[in-house]
Amino acid sequence: MQPEAAEELSGLPRATTQDEGAPALPRTGLGASLAEIVRISAQAAPGMMTVHAFVVVVQGLAPVASAWAMKLLVDGIPDPAVAPAALAWRVGLFGALAVATAGLPHLSQYLGDCLGRAFAVRAAADLFSATLRFAGLARFEDPGVLDRLRLGQQAADAGQTLVTGGFMAVQSMISLIGFAAALWVVSPVMTLVAAVAAVPGLVVQVRLSRRRNAMMMHMSPHERRQIFYGGLLADGQAAKEIRLFGIGGWLRDRLLGELTLVNEERRRMDGRELRAEGLLGALGAVVSAGGLAWATFAARAGALSVGDVSMFAVAVASTFGGAATLISTASRVYSGLLMFGHHVAIVRAAPDLPVPAVPTPVRPLAGGLELHDVWFRYSPDHPWILRGVSLRIPHGATVGVVGANGAGKSTLVKLLLRFYDPQQGSITWDGVDLRDMDPAALRERISGVFQDHMTYDLTARENVGLGSLDALQDLDRIRVAARRAGIDDVLSALPRGYETQLSRMFTSEADKEDPETGVVLSGGQWQRTALARAFLRADRDLMILDEPSSGLDPESEADVHSRMRAHRAGRTSLLISHRLNTVRDADLIVVLRDGVVAEQGTHDQLMAAGGTYAHLFRLQSAGYTDAAGGAALTVEGSR
Numbered sequence: 001m002q003p004e005a006a007e008e009l010s011g012l013p014r015a016t017t018q019d020e021g022a023p024a025l026p027r028t029g030l031g032a033s034l035a036e037i038v039r040i041s042a043q044a045a046p047g048m049m050t051v052h053a054f055v056v057v058v059q060g061l062a063p064v065a066s067a068w069a070m071k072l073l074v075d076g077i078p079d080p081a082v083a084p085a086a087l088a089w090r091v092g093l094f095g096a097l098a099v100a101t102a103g104l105p106h107l108s109q110y111l112g113d114c115l116g117r118a119f120a121v122r123a124a125a126d127l128f129s130a131t132l133r134f135a136g137l138a139r140f141e142d143p144g145v146l147d148r149l150r151l152g153q154q155a156a157d158a159g160q161t162l163v164t165g166g167f168m169a170v171q172s173m174i175s176l177i178g179f180a181a182a183l184w185v186v187s188p189v190m191t192l193v194a195a196v197a198a199v200p201g202l203v204v205q206v207r208l209s210r211r212r213n214a215m216m217m218h219m220s221p222h223e224r225r226q227i228f229y230g231g232l233l234a235d236g237q238a239a240k241e242i243r244l245f246g247i248g249g250w251l252r253d254r255l256l257g258e259l260t261l262v263n264e265e266r267r268r269m270d271g272r273e274l275r276a277e278g279l280l281g282a283l284g285a286v287v288s289a290g291g292l293a294w295a296t297f298a299a300r301a302g303a304l305s306v307g308d309v310s311m312f313a314v315a316v317a318s319t320f321g322g323a324a325t326l327i328s329t330a331s332r333v334y335s336g337l338l339m340f341g342h343h344v345a346i347v348r349a350a351p352d353l354p355v356p357a358v359p360t361p362v363r364p365l366a367g368g369l370e371l372h373d374v375w376f377r378y379s380p381d382h383p384w385i386l387r388g389v390s391l392r393i394p395h396g397a398t399v400g401v402v403g404a405n406g407a408g409k410s411t412l413v414k415l416l417l418r419f420y421d422p423q424q425g426s427i428t429w430d431g432v433d434l435r436d437m438d439p440a441a442l443r444e445r446i447s448g449v450f451q452d453h454m455t456y457d458l459t460a461r462e463n464v465g466l467g468s469l470d471a472l473q474d475l476d477r478i479r480v481a482a483r484r485a486g487i488d489d490v491l492s493a494l495p496r497g498y499e500t501q502l503s504r505m506f507t508s509e510a511d512k513e514d515p516e517t518g519v520v521l522s523g524g525q526w527q528r529t530a531l532a533r534a535f536l537r538a539d540r541d542l543m544i545l546d547e548p549s550s551g552l553d554p555e556s557e558a559d560v561h562s563r564m565r566a567h568r569a570g571r572t573s574l575l576i577s578h579r580l581n582t583v584r585d586a587d588l589i590v591v592l593r594d595g596v597v598a599e600q601g602t603h604d605q606l607m608a609a610g611g612t613y614a615h616l617f618r619l620q621s622a623g624y625t626d627a628a629g630g631a632a633l634t635v636e637g638s639r
């Protein structure tokens, strides 16, 4: 029954209906970003952060103190009341402050870099731990989330800039307040003029930062496409098709198109910033020059001392320079905070699949798995893929699932692994709804091979061992699994046996000519390796095999299936295959069509029923028989 219809009719079973797709990422403000940055910095290197904060305060005060020492020195030169010893002390003070002013920035830079690197590591750890908490797949298929993930990653990598920028802003602020106070002593009016002149800069920089952040978000899909095209053009696997179909130039042009678009947008943004900063700089220079003219004539009239003028000149220049530095640093920090908002959104994202506070433990399968009127679509914009599937996978039985391309077989597998939750109906494990379980605990009890299995650029041992991390170093167990998958002979005969890299990526330029550096397996060999990975955790309660032999030659396929049959005996498994001879001995065969179970039964029952399965089985058998007949005829004819 349609979920909408079920909703309207009271009394009809409706297990649960949940919002479609994972919950959206949270909206985050600047405060949240700032709090997160302080937290990460404090956790990453607490001692260094304290020392850096102290150095920054001293560094911020040093230029103001230097200017004041200079004023004392200049005023003391012509003053007979100042003894030579006192004058020497003033020179010494000025010199000491000059040394501090010259040396501290290097120490500050070093501390900032160290802190920034520690920050980047911690931020990356938080980000990737958060992505690992995404138990389902929906977020990885949402372009908006992928954009934010990429920008959040960039923000984490740019931690050094963010941390040093933050400290620099604090330091500029301290210097600015110091110089403004010094300026106030000489001329309160000039201080107010300088403060008013700084306001437009602040406003403009904040607006520019917002615009830059919006531009980066807007450009993100173009950058993702650019990375995709670049990846294809540099990928050894894609090289075959690119050359066969001659599409290299087309891909390159698309890459350049995206790159040009992104560059043009960035250039426009840089131009805006250039114009705004140029105008603000000119405004500052005009106010400084006016102030200096006033101070010069005030000194002539005897209202100011020469030391006051020197102090005034330094204070005006430093106030404007400091304000400009503060504004541009603050704007960089502001941009960084906006960018870091993407990191915070990922790290603070609510679970994508609802898990109860106290999940039901996943016990060893005793009765079976059951789908109850399961309806599923990938999102409200997509069509229904499963439209009320009810099916039982009894404990200890092998269930074969067949159906045309796109019938929803792999989707069924993804639901059994709780990569998504059905919108309507439920899936139970010994009567317990999968939604009441922790997805990780559920998957601990399952093994399997996906149709699009992974090929890891790692050693042969690791490629199999990843199936069960506790066996990663246990070569005996790994070899037993590989033997079951019929790939042990191949892997042990590799140049370095199981320690051979199954990779096209050379470990270094120096050893790339070494034939033992890495080997390339064939498609079928990779498939058997993936099968070995699944067999390594064969002690689990459910084995899911989605097209495990599609790339194998007939002899290998027969061999693999006889091994799998031996393994499956008495165990619960789900086998998906288009080659019907490989599922014929399953305890139950299910035909999926139009989103529902169209037929189910044993091979003999389905053949007797004469439906879709029987039709397809006869079609495939006839193909083999004709081929065999054809081959026989050819042999006959050639004699």
Ligand SMILES: Nc1ncnc2c1ncn2[C@@H]1O[C@H](COP(=O)(O)OP(=O)(O)OP(=O)(O)O)[C@@H](O)[C@H]1O
Pocket (backbone or CB within 6 Å): 141, 378, 382, 385, 403, 404, 405, 406, 407, 408, 409, 410, 411, 412, 451
């Ligand atoms: N992540 C996804 N987002 C949106 N639609 C999807 C997604 N994955 C699969 N589909 C769609 O769901 C339908 C069922 O796909 P599924 O992979 O389950 O079919 P299948 O029966 O395994 O097909 P095949 O025999 O070709 O492997 C297809 O129409 C496919 O386009």
